[in-house]
Amino acid sequence: QLFDLADYIYKDPFLKCLIGQIYVKKDIELLLIPKIGDLVIDFGTPADMETKFEKLKIFYKKILPFEGWNKYSKVTLKFKNQIIVNKR
Numbered sequence: 001q002l003f004d005l006a007d008y009i010y011k012d013p014f015l016k017c018l019i020g021q022i023y024v025k026k027d028i029e030l031l032l033i034p035k036i037g038d039l040v041i042d043f044g045t046p047a048d049m050e051t052k053f054e055k056l057k058i059f060y061k062k063i064l065p066f067e068g069w070n071k072y073s074k075v076t077l078k079f080k081n082q083i084i085v086n087k088r
Contacts, residue, residue: 044078052078058083
């Protein structure tokens with residue numbers, strides 16, 4: 001699953017430019033660290049990754065430009081049909 005996730009990121013131009021690091025926690029949940037900024041992306045497990053990456057793109061393209069790049073410290077994508085953000 002991790003190889004598939006890394007391959008998916010590599011093949012997507014937006015994600016390839018965005019994601020700098022992937023941390024695998026003990027419970028096989030993932031934290032993604034962008035190359036720019038100090039936002040943490042709580043991805044959850046690699047399951048349903050296409051949907052989670054679409055939510056991430058919505059966050060970056062439709063929320064951050066209007067709310068500001070420094071307003072949030074964490075975005076959580078692991079829950080179905082939700083984007084949860086933590087303010088600084």
